[in-house]
Amino acid sequence: MKVVAINQEGQYRLGVKRSDGIIDIISALERMPDSEVPTSIMDVIAGGEKAVESLNGYVERLLLSPGHGRDLLIREEEVQFGPCVPAPNKIICVGLNYRQHAIETNAAIPEFPILFNKFNNTLTGHLQDVVLPERVTSQVDYEAELVIVIGRTAKNVSKEQALDHVFGYCCANDLSARELQMRTSQWLLGKSCDGFSPLGPYLVTKDEIADPNALVIKCFVNGDERQHSNTSDMIFHCDEVVSYISRHMTLIPGDIILTGTPEGVVLGYPADKRVYLKPGDIVTIEIEGLGQLTNRMVSEA
Numbered sequence: 001m002k003v004v005a006i007n008q009e010g011q012y013r014l015g016v017k018r019s020d021g022i023i024d025i026i027s028a029l030e031r032m033p034d035s036e037v038p039t040s041i042m043d044v045i046a047g048g049e050k051a052v053e054s055l056n057g058y059v060e061r062l063l064l065s066p067g068h069g070r071d072l073l074i075r076e077e078e079v080q081f082g083p084c085v086p087a088p089n090k091i092i093c094v095g096l097n098y099r100q101h102a103i104e105t106n107a108a109i110p111e112f113p114i115l116f117n118k119f120n121n122t123l124t125g126h127l128q129d130v131v132l133p134e135r136v137t138s139q140v141d142y143e144a145e146l147v148i149v150i151g152r153t154a155k156n157v158s159k160e161q162a163l164d165h166v167f168g169y170c171c172a173n174d175l176s177a178r179e180l181q182m183r184t185s186q187w188l189l190g191k192s193c194d195g196f197s198p199l200g201p202y203l204v205t206k207d208e209i210a211d212p213n214a215l216v217i218k219c220f221v222n223g224d225e226r227q228h229s230n231t232s233d234m235i236f237h238c239d240e241v242v243s244y245i246s247r248h249m250t251l252i253p254g255d256i257i258l259t260g261t262p263e264g265v266v267l268g269y270p271a272d273k274r275v276y277l278k279p280g281d282i283v284t285i286e287i288e289g290l291g292q293l294t295n296r297m298v299s300e301a
Contacts, residue, residue, distance in 0.1 A: 146217060165246075
């Protein structure tokens with residue numbers, strides 16, 4: 001199943017993606033009530049498989065009911081997307097987690113996952129503009145990343161059990177202001193400007209992804225392919241990352257983990273060839289099975 005956050009005047013409504021459109025579950029429940037159906041993405045995540053089954057069954061009944069369902073389908077072009085995980089408790093990121101990316105930036109291959117965090121102010125959705133913070137930086141870089149969304153509380157879980165605690169996956173762009181990131185030994189400032197974590201377009205349940213460690217991942221800027229790799233190049237794979245983090249902190253449903261970016265970022269170019277993002281640039285992150293996440297960069301002015 002693929003779920004989306006429909007942004008309606010700043011409120012995020014649960015949507016379900018179908019091949020022919022998106023169903024606004026709140027609108028559907030007004031016509032065909034069902035008290036067992038979750039009404040928000042965070043409720044679906046917290047409810048796990050039972051919530052997904054309930055939601056999926058409801059949508060099937062809705063679409064088969066005369067006069068109820070088909071006219072509730074919204075064309076994707078008409079949807080205002082919010083971040084597909086609207087309210088994570090924790091946003092954890094893994095730095096330098098692709099072998100070729102570490103090589104291109106002349107960084108040592110990490111012995112342990114390099115962890116840092118972001119905050120909810122960085123979240124935005126598919127097709128939403130991202131304001132470049134031009135007063136403080138001129139070096140905003142793109143980073144295509146696979147996101148793990150936790151579905152069950154995880155504490156001290158083994159590598160073998162780790163993916164049992166995952167709800168699903170989505171695309172992210174871990175936007176990074178490089179001179180702010182490198183100003184000190186702590187990366188947080190360069191990673192946490194407003195809108196620096198677009199998520200989406202969909203949150204895809206894990207049953208639709210056979211192996212998160214074998215997905216094609218790409219980034220395009222204005223249609224030009226900048227990154228093209230596979231999650232198999234991760235130094236620490238998804239199961240290892242979840243297990244490692246869970247040994248140090250408790251992961252709860254709705255927590256998200258950005259798993260690192262492959263080679264091809266602007267920072268990886270020679271200094272005289274680095275062209276950072278500018279107003280008007282359109283960045284698309286594409287991951288196999290998860291769709292395409294697109295955002296336009298706009299001027300702060």
